[in-house]
Amino acid sequence: MSHAESVPSNKVTAGTQARRRRSRGPARYSALDIFRRGVTNSDWPRSFRQHDLAKSYDVVIIGAGVHGLACAYYLAAHHGITNVAVLDKSYMGGGGSGRNTAIIRSNYLTPEGVRFYDRSVVLYQNLAADLNYNVMFSQRGHLTLAHTDASLRTMNWRAEVNKLQGINSSVIDAAEVGRIVKYLDVSDRPRYPILGALYHPPGGIIRHDAVNWGYARAADHLGVQIHQQTEVLGIETAGGKVTGVRTNRGAISASIVVNCTAGWATTISDMVGVKMPLITHPLQAAVTEPVKVFLPSVIVSGSLHVYVSQTDRGELVFGASVDPYPSYSMRGSLEFTESVASHILELIPSIGSLKVLRQWAGLCDMTPDYSPIMGVTPVAGFLVDVGWGTYGFKAGPVSGEAMAALVATGRVPEIISAFDLARFADGRLVGEKGAASVGH
Amino acid sequence: MILIDCPYCGPRNSTEFRHAGEAGRKREVTTNDPAVWRRYLYQQDNPLGWVRENWFHTTGCRQFLCAERNTQTNEIRWVAPAGSPGPDGASNNGGAR
């Protein structure tokens, strides 16, 4: 693969540099450090630095969300490639990565999907230690409710696929759902009574901002440069190969450019004439005032178009499916709040007096099959890690790891090989709609 | 909320409508080349800015419309029955059905 030839071959030097930087790096976060700074009243070091834009980098990553940051981190940590710039037109973590509802799970519908997302669960389990950053991963269990025979059938299908891949996932009946979540109405009174659920104990939620900040800080320590307020305006190519990018802060030469811009992905791919089957839809979420923790697991109802979890702070976090038309606007709507409120009250009538504190929206790059698009494109050196739709936060670690390996070796890792761009022309879709349209 | 000024019913909330994709996508009925059909099925332009698109007025007149909307602001600057010539004279404004 031609783009790989341009990856620096002086891995050893790069690796040594990285180690040197790490040893010089800022204080490790620890209980002792909190105590020391408490009594000495000293400031914490900045968790990542600002730099002038260099004239050239080995790798330019567009988009400082979890995908761009994770890719940069693994490039440096696993492959010693540290001459890397992550560019963001806005602020780090200001896209979907700072707006999502932070659900992590691996109980998908296809074997390719299940294997892929499960690798991410494993990486997330060790992430706090790897990054020296408390990401608050809480594997509290994930319930996808079934209100119809058809959805119960899909749940059974998913459970069997999951079990074959070694995932803890099974279908339980309504009574057991009621034992796990006491406040759920499991009677036959509601218009759509709960018939059962797909139960996935390893699923849960995480502190999404901490994941972004943790990757940014760790990548920065290894020598990666993160440039906020740096908008890519164009991508230069010569002879079918990427040669650099144009930004509002000047031109950069680079032979590898990775598109990690999620909702904005087609605006970047269009710059090199790579058409992508993505449509950008807003997705909204809302959060209530905090109350005493009573909800033990994440609850998703596809039929009622709603899901809910409770943060450790006690707020209920609600979400739904995407807004029903394409848009790059991130304004919330009253329709969303009304719909979420009425549906959630069918599930948990006792929260009727809770106030919604705020609502927001983020952009989702939807693919036809609800699976992502990762890997090479017809333009050499232009790589994509997009198509994250409503479900991409959980995939940050695994796709960062795999994309870094692709950049470093020029070979597509097996774990992402089913998710290539060419699958749409070839008719090899990886259909995950049944597992990803409401429960992200 | 987006207000769509239906040429038949007047201004209505977009929740009354179903978004029906970008305008002017055509089935190539004279070919059975899978690549062509897959492009038709999966590929749209997804522009950031002005787009010409079709809407179906589900709970109103049940007619297809064509509109020009800015995807960044959701401003709509033109609505007409599907297939009408656009403000620029372009005629290819029917739906992909």
Ligand SMILES: Cc1cc2nc3c(=O)[nH]c(=O)nc-3n(C[C@H](O)[C@H](O)[C@H](O)COP(=O)(O)OP(=O)(O)OC[C@H]3O[C@@H](n4cnc5c(N)ncnc54)[C@H](O)[C@@H]3O)c2cc1C
């Ligand atoms: C409300 C909501 C709830 C969600 N819930 C979940 C969930 O529970 N679980 C889950 O797994 N996923 C969830 N998602 C999806 C998830 O948030 C995204 O898939 C994921 O964050 C995408 O990460 P990313 O790094 O690819 O992109 P983003 O975090 O969106 O980052 C893209 C970045 O690219 C930058 N950019 C764009 N254009 C340019 C340019 N021209 N130049 C430079 N930079 C540019 C943007 O400023 C942005 O910061 C949810 C999304 C939303 C909106």
Ligand SMILES: [Zn+2]
């Ligand atoms: Zn009408």
